Amino acid sequence: MVEVDGVPMSALVAAVPRPRAVVLALHGGAVSPAYFDAPGHPRLSLLRTGAALGFTVVALARPGYGASAPHAERVARAERRVDLAYGAVHALLGPAPRGAGLFVLAHSVGSELAVRMAARGNGDGLLGLEMSGTGRRHHDRAAALLGPGDGNRDRLPPAGSIRHLIWGPEHLYPDGTIGHPALRSAAPAYEGGVVAGWNSDLPELAARVRVPVRYTLAEHETVWRPGRAALEEVAALFTAAPRVAVDEQAGGGHNLSLGFAAAAYHWKALAFAEECAAAADETSGGAPDGTT
Template sequence: MSKTAPHPRVVMVDGVPMSALVAEVAEPRAVVVALHGGATTSAYFDCPGHPELSLLRVAVDHGYTVVALDRPGYGASAAYPDAMARPEQRVVLAFGAIQRIAGAADLFVLGHSMGCELALRLAVQQPEVLGVSLAGTGRRYHPAAQELLKDASPVNRPRGLRELLWEPARLYPPDVIGAGLSAGGTAYEGDVVKTWSRQDFPALAGQTKVPVQFLAGEYENVWESDTEALAAIGAMFTAAPRVQTGELPDSGHNLSVGLTAESYHRTVLSFADECVAHRARETGKTEVEVEAR
């Protein structure tokens, strides 16, 4: 099987097995690290039965290697909750897995929903990260979503959650909703939810020093994402050299498995291209300065 086709990998990081779906090119422009949201897995980025929606397949055609990681607590690492209770543990596990799979390379990180927490921590802490794209998150819940989610937990999925995450249904292929994508949640995510929108998101945003893309579906039902909300989110990234925000037409919360997934992924990859070029300019500038001295 060609390495460009999505294939599973499992690597050991500090005694914890970390799994991923991987698609590789021989000389990648960079490595796209894709981090799924809650209650799903890396399959979210290579939707079963729908190769036309796959991030991995379009990205390799664009010259990128992709590591769609099963976030700590999912996939092969699900049986090791004590090894990922703290944020710094999750960063070590994720970055260790990325290094073992893709080696030393520039990284572009894509986070969706709950995956945005780990995406931003990687962007802040790892100099290898040259840019980050976030979606499916925000600063304020829609009032209806806040009411529904107030008692939600990894073991308590409130009635109406499916409709919240998957409506309008016309935005998705009929066989996709819930098909082969669901997984149990993790214990630490309850703590993440409690502090994310009010504390951790703004704190991490202010420390992010790479270009940032923030996208929201036109029919994002969980988070407020109107023009005012997007402007407020963009304003949090005070240290980033560039912030791009935007709304994706005819798209819902689950962008990577909707009918507009290919367009969304190409928008992300176009931003990744800009981040690669930005890093190259910065590296070239530094090298010239060193030579001048």
């Protein structure tokens, strides 16, 4: 745990001595950073896979989660959360090398913070962005429970229906993963506003992103509308990005980093991070072994 501007921040960190780059992983709503460590299934862990491939991986408890949960009201403002995320990486790693720079990988609601970090500019050494489990239009099943995706709803969804929505189809996940106690976390109150504003905030933020972007939807995504048209709709928003890649992850469900498809997804996302690092090396003249 570290303190950033008076706010305690926590994370799971898998550090290597000479990293190719640093991967900052931002979890989704009502879940802990253990989302990126696949409890009981190390082969599916982003932290372990990333470290094995030479990346330092920081799975941050987003502001309002983990150690900062008691300070949720103080971290609700968007710009404050961006500052805390960048500051937490700096404090957690201290003088340790960063390699080519920082790559952000985000899931679901965590994509909001990730896009805001990328939209602020590249003064923070940002290499690129990967996001999954998000979109512009809800899947038909989700729309019936949550509304069309614009944050408007006139009723609460039935008890248990959200769990079925975000964890379906259940055969995509190893036994014991769904409902694992290490994954559960209360969501801060401000997150309701984040969800409500996402459909209008994303186009404005995406247009300001000037680093490479990769956007992934799971083949069996049930919260957001899947398919090629949905991928291209979001990709088209990143008008200033030098490169935008899209992918449909075969065999994946909404919680991509916890299912049987997690290993394949992580390898592809980290390959994109490597491409971003290589591009940074070409620009700066840095060495490909993690030194600068």
